[in-house]
Amino acid sequence: MRVEFLFWAGCPSHPKALADLREALLETGHDPDRVIVREVDSEAGARAEEFVGSPTIRIDGVDVQPLDDEPTGLTCRVYRRRDGRISPTPDPVDLRDALRAASISSGRS
Amino acid sequence: MPAIGEGAPTFALPDTGGTIHAPDGAAATVIVFTCNHCPYALAWHERIIGVASDYADRGVRMLAINPNDADRYPRDSLDAMRARVEAGEFGGVPYLRDESQEVARAYDARTTPDLFVLDSGGVLRYRGAPDGDQDDPGENAAWLRGALDAVLEGRAPNPDETRPVGCSIKWKA
Numbered sequence: 001m002r003v004e005f006l007f008w009a010g011c012p013s014h015p016k017a018l019a020d021l022r023e024a025l026l027e028t029g030h031d032p033d034r035v036i037v038r039e040v041d042s043e044a045g046a047r048a049e050e051f052v053g054s055p056t057i058r059i060d061g062v063d064v065q066p067l068d069d070e071p072t073g074l075t076c077r078v079y080r081r082r083d084g085r086i087s088p089t090p091d092p093v094d095l096r097d098a099l100r101a102a103s104i105s106s107g108r109s
Numbered sequence: 110m111p112a113i114g115e116g117a118p119t120f121a122l123p124d125t126g127g128t129i130h131a132p133d134g135a136a137a138t139v140i141v142f143t144c145n146h147c148p149y150a151l152a153w154h155e156r157i158i159g160v161a162s163d164y165a166d167r168g169v170r171m172l173a174i175n176p177n178d179a180d181r182y183p184r185d186s187l188d189a190m191r192a193r194v195e196a197g198e199f200g201g202v203p204y205l206r207d208e209s210q211e212v213a214r215a216y217d218a219r220t221t222p223d224l225f226v227l228d229s230g231g232v233l234r235y236r237g238a239p240d241g242d243q244d245d246p247g248e249n250a251a252w253l254r255g256a257l258d259a260v261l262e263g264r265a266p267n268p269d270e271t272r273p274v275g276c277s278i279k280w281k282a
Contacts, residue, residue: 010277013148075182076276078148087244088148 001060001102004036008046008054011076013088017055024095028103046072053077057090057098060106064090064098110217113269117225117233118215122174122205125191130203132231136168137260139253140225142218142278144177145193146184149275150221152243154198156250157222160239161202164257174205176213177221177279185279213278220275226256226266234260237271 007014022032226235235256240248256266
């Protein structure tokens with residue numbers, strides 16, 4: 001399973017989001033150090049990475065909260081928590097669910 | 110950059126309907142630099158607007174200002190601001206456009222949101238975040254409410270300054 005964490009340093013949400021992701025990995029039985037962390041620091045880089053905001057988290061290439069028609073760019077990303085609230089970071093429950101789904105599809109626990 | 114205890118910059122900016130607004134010597138004035146696209150601004154938005162509603166009958170006036178470069182961030186365009194106002198997201202709080210970004214620079218605004226509380230004499234009494242956690246509605250804009258309570262009672266807010274947290278202001282090149 002490939003876990004990617006892309007961030008832009010100009011948005012302050014990435015330390016908490018990365019900590020939440022590592023916690024979710026631990027809770028789902030994975031090595032929290034397996035996260036591939038990459039900084040996106042230019043608009044060109046954002047286009048190349050299809051980076052639609054910080055942080056962007058992909059598990060086996062699939063965004064944990066896919067967006068339609070979102071422009072790429074150096075900005076903070078808007079996430080929706082399960083209760084509908086807006087947040088700068090993904091809902092930890094969504095992270096755990098995405099990791100479990102990826103584990104099942106890849107045949108690993 | 111205004112310091113706590115010093116006079117804050119004056120300004121006059123248009124709202125989404127073109128009406129000009131300025132700090133007018135209300136018992137307390139809250140100036141909120143905010144925007145449409147930032148998750149921090151959006152996460153805190155209802156809490157901040159709730160303060161305007163709760164303190165209106167005590168003579169508190171709130172002015173929301175969007176200073177972001179809408180060319181680079183189209184979600185912060187005047188049309189997008191107007192759509193939010195027309196959807197009722199701002200209650201009765203005027204949503205002002207700082208097209209030149211001069212007001213944001215005069216206040217040394219850093220993020221969206223970034224809040225400034227002025228007393229009736231236009232003196233800056235509080236600057237910073239609404240409360241300590243954008244993800245916890247239970248915080249209920251406690252720092253902002255505490256600052257307003259203090260100003261309305263003639264006391265110095267404690268804290269009088271906190272670190273603004275949010276998306277950087279999108280300055281024009």
